[in-house]
Amino acid sequence: MTDPVSVAVLDDDADLAATVARLLVRSGIPARAFVAPQDLLAAVPATAFGCVVSDIQMGEMDGFAFADALRTKDPAAALVFMTAWPTTTHAVDAVRRHGGLDYLEKPIDEARLIASVTEGLAWSQRERRIAAVTAALTRREREVFDLLVRGHSNKAMAGVLGISERTVEDHRASIVAKTRTNGMAQLVALSRGEAI
């Protein structure tokens, strides 16, 4: 993975894509412009974009279809939609069904764009950390971890998972070893995607 905190701007209007990308770069956010959804999707697992700013009405593949395709390849990329045809149904769909963080009308409000992208990057970073942490754990360890950070006692966890307290303790030790954490507070912070 190259730079994980970078932004992709997707718009079938090449000028606008380039302009928005340059605007982000000027604001200190590394960004790349894309004109075709396929190009962006092809770049995806190799390049992990923290946030993708996408147009909705595009030629062959619309923004929502693209969003779904992107989600299957990288669930931790934040999405911000922009459109020249704002409608209420689209705005609701963009956020509810396609996991968009924001829905921007063209002409674009610069401050709002930068705020949304910044928020998206932070979200993506948390998601990636959580993913990185939990990727090392086994399925059982993951279950214990989830209950643990919600404040369950060993006894309670043993009851919920149907295993002995002793086994729970083994899993806890393994989790602490794998995540190299020191105490409960750090485990909770990890589960929220915060840096330790």
Place this chain on the structure above:
Amino acid sequence: MTTADAAPARLSNNLRSLALRRQDVPLLALYALAFALLHWAASPWGGAGFFSLWYPAAGLRFAVLWSRGARLTPWLMLTEVLTDAAVGVFPLIGPEALQAITGALRPGVTCGLAIAAVRHMAKSRGDELMLPPMTLGLAAVAAPILNAVMVIPFEAGLPADAGRYRIGVDVAISLTGLAVGDLLGILVLAPLLLWTAAVADGAVPIRIPVPHLRPLLEDVSVMALCLLLTVALWRGGLGAQPIPSLLAGAWIGLRHGRTAAWFAILAQVTVFLPYSAGPLDDGSRLELHLGLAAVVLVTWLAGSFCDAQAVARQHIDRRNRLLFQAERLKTLRAMSVAVIHEISQPLSTLAIEAAHLKSVTAHLDADTAASAALVDRKARALSDLVRRLRRFGGRDVDEPSPLPVPMLVQTACQIVGAEARASGGRLDCGPLAADLVVQAQEIELTQALVNLLRNALAASPGGTVRLTVHTRGEDVLIDVSNPVPDAPGSSGARNDARNDGGMGVGLVIARTIVEAHGGALSRSDEPGLVRFTISLPLLTGAFA
């Protein structure tokens, strides 16, 4: 004003409208003269039990009441009685006076009643038979029939031997004779008089319509053929048969309308009346006139029906044009949405780059910085405009929601503001209380207000259109007023766009929208001022 107050006020208004006006006096004087003349001219067609089988004075009475309004009824009645007395038709004193005076009053009353009733029906019903040309025809038939029918109640209280309509002959014959005489008089004379009155009023241009050759030839030959047939039947010993004329009249009326029908009636009457004025016994004269009345009636109603059809066709044409216009507006709207989209795409790029340019040139020389700042400001203004336009024209669903009245007024004034400046007019949207909220579909209601403002601006070129908002009880009232040079209610004070190339539907649309919001659109003029008021129920309670 409550309903209890309204009824007496309406009554006194009605009574006041009956008062004699100065311009009525010469009309009544002329009427007296003409009435006496026509009354005398009817005498050759008299008979036992009725005055005359051809009574043109009834046509005169009908024409005056129809064109000058039923309010003249009492004055016409008075004039008739005085005229009759003056020329010695009957004495004003003496044993027969009461009977004679009531007899002279009755036709006036019944004619006024018939006209008022038909007009009232026409107002409350919208079907084809009640279109303007047809109402005149129906009133012309209703008046003589009502006159004849009313004889019975009018004379019921009088001494049995005094009635003109009861002596010696059967009541039915007597009343039929009366109705026939009036009907012929009305249908022959009234159309000509009404046309003359319309020309005198300037309602129709003084222009004798030049008929086209082919319809004229058609009508003349149909009429000639039928009259020849009549003559042939008469020569054959069957007497004067009006049935062929019935066919001709129906043909001509249905084909070419009332003008042609009237000339056909004139031709028929010119042929039959001299004949029936000759030495005929009462029975055959009544029979002949009964037939003639049927002929004239059918001819006139056929003509009226034809004209009513033409009016209905015009209505349909107008509606079609409106539909076409609506379709065009829909296309225009779709186009404007597309244009907004096409503009907003490059504008996005432009606005971002302009803002960048402004920030990077800020430290350069003043001229460059000013240019960049200007470009940025214009791009920003354009972006605002696109967003606002899209809100107005691009949304498909316009859900009712709480809408602050100041916002409504501001949007409407913004939309119309540019037009006002372009036409040299002024728009004065005064200060508004912020706490007024209505439940409304924003775009529709804005459209209604925009229509009113546009009409007001068009009606007072260069004037100041004033928009004020105030409350009355649970309602908010939005007044749009504009100054007019003419007196209110005159044709100059019409507030619709019809004279400016518009379709004149702005007001209709505004009214429909306002009423759909549970409100009302009313007009209350003052001298020199036209004022339209939108009243809407205020939203109170938790939502306000």
